[in-house]
Amino acid sequence: MATKLGVAEESVRRWRRKVQVDAGERPGTTSSEHAENRKLKREVAELPRANEILKSAAALFAAKFDGPAAKRSPASVCVAIGACLTNAQLR
Template sequence: MAGRHGQYPPELRERAVRLVAECRADHDSEWDAMRSVAQKLGIGTTETVRKWVRRAEVDAGARPGVTSEESAELRRLKAEVKELRRANEILRAAAGFFAAELDRPHRSL
């Protein structure tokens, strides 16, 4: 079940973050707590749990950074800008084509 982003269900991520917060005091360091939670839940690497914890801290406002919601909005807006630029290129090409057609002398029937 370990691997790239998206392979772990959101419930497992939330549970891991919650467990790290709950057992921090029982370990010598936050990293030890994360390692313990990763092992207990069968998560591939401690680094995966660390990223989830940091993301949760940013989303909660406890750590500076771009929240998940802001990141999703940025992705959506970038995709929209890309599509609009593509549409503008198509319109520019069409306008050039029709302008050339208007300038061309037409034969009478």
């Protein structure tokens, strides 16, 4: 069979084992489980980067609002949070 396909016999054996695992006839990690594991590993690898971004954002936000309230004008608070309410909206 392998010679007809022009591939090594070991390749055919691996393909057969993979089909058997996917069909549940043989123990092992199925193709879909393998794909899910790869996806999850990529996501886990991204988590430290996301955490660093969040830490930086939290530090920046905290620095913006640290210190006495007198230092902060209502306009600077509005700019920092990205929105302002008028006096009429507060009532």
